[in-house]
Amino acid sequence: MEISKQNKIKNFFKRYGVMIVAGVFVVAIALTIGLTLPAAQEVSTTELSFTLPMNNAEITKDFSDQDLLYNEVMNRWETHLGIDFASEDNAVYSVLDGTVLSVTNNSLEGYVVEIEHTDGFVSVYSSLSENVLVEEGDTVEKGQQIGEASSTATAEFTDAQLHFCLLKDGVEVDPNLYIDLQNK
Template identity: 35%
Template sequence: MSEYNQKSKSTDESLKNEKRGSNVAKSGSGFKKLLSKKWFSPALFMITAAIIVTLLWVYQDVNTDKPTTGTEVTEGVEGTDSEVIAEDPLDATEEIAATGEDMQWPVANVSDFQVDIPYYDAQATATEREAALIQVGTTFAAHMGIDFSDPEGKAFDVQAALAGTVTLVESNPINGHQVEISHGNGFITVYQSLSEVTVKEGDEVTQGTIIAKAGRSDVERDLGNHLHFEARLNGANVNPNDYIVK
C-alpha cells in the first residue's frame, strides 16, 4: 500500500511538472509571437518615449524655482549676513530724519573719490547689478555697501555719516578693522576696511567726526586702500544712496 502511494505521488508530481513546463513553453512561445508582430516594436518605442517625456516634464516642473545660472548670489559678504530690506526707502528716510540730521557721505568732498563697487540694488539694470557683484571663493555675492577709494590709491580720512554712539570697534580677519555707529530709530552705519581707528566703543560722535583712515581688507584686497560703507535699518541692509539728500 505504501509503495503504491509513493508511485501515485511520483506520477502526480511528474504530471504537474509536465504541465508547468508546458505552460512556460506556451508563455515563451506567446512572447516570441508577440515580438514577431510588425506593430510591436513601434508600439514599444512610443510607450518608452512617452514615459521618458513624462519624467522630463515632471523633473522640469519640480525645478522651476531653482536658479538657472551657475553662480550663487549671497548677501551681506563684508561683515554682515543680513538681508536686503523690503521696506519703501522713503518711509525709512522719514524714520532717520527724526534724528534731526540728513546723512552725509563718510568722506569729505565725495566728488574727489571714486566708487569702486556700488551697492547691489535688485531693482537696478542687469549691467548695474553685475557691477555690484564680488567674487568670494567660487561664488558671486551681492555687494551690500559702497566702496570708496582715492584715484591715486592714497589713504584718506573716514568720517561719521551721522551723529551717534559707537557700538562696535573690532578687527575682522576678512573685513579688516571695522566700526559701527548707532544713530537711533534702528539705524546704524558700518565702516570697514579701516586703519588707524581713533574711536572706541561707547564714544559719542558728531556728524563729520574723523573715526579712522581707509585701509585694506582681505575680501577686497585687489582694491588696495578703500572704505567699505554700509547703512542698515533694523538689522537689514539698505542702499546708502537712498538716505543722502541730494
C-alpha cells in the same frame, strides 16, 4: 402714499442704519491710516541729514542686493550690501551723530567700526587701518573722522578702500536712498 413711503424709509434706516454707520466708520479709519502712515515715514527720513563717509571719493563698487557683482579678489560673483569708496586722503567720517557700538578686527573685513544713530540706523565702516580714532561707547558727531581706509578687508581689496554699510532696523539698506552721493 406719502405715509407708506416715509415708513419705508424709516424701516430702511432701522434695518440698515447700524451697517451704514459702521461702513462710514471703517472707511474713515482706512482713510486716516492711509493718509497718516506715508506722511509719518517721510518726516522720519527727511529729518536726518547724512554726510558722506569720505571726501571727494570715487564709488568703486555700488550697492546691489539683487544683481551679482564680481569680486576680483575672491574670484566670485556675489551681492554687495554696501558701497565701496576710495579717496586721496583715505580719511573716513561718521555719516551722522551717534554712539560707537563696537570696534572689531578680523582678517576678511579688517578693522570695523559700527556706529548707532537715531531712528534705528547703524552705519558700518569696514577695511579701516589699525589707526582707529574712536573706541566703543564714544559719542561721535556727524563728519567726525573715525579712522582711515586701508586694504585690511582682504576679502575685497588689494588697495586702500572703504566698505560702507547702512542698516535700518537691523537690515542692510541702499545708502543711495538716504545719502546724496552725487553731492561730494
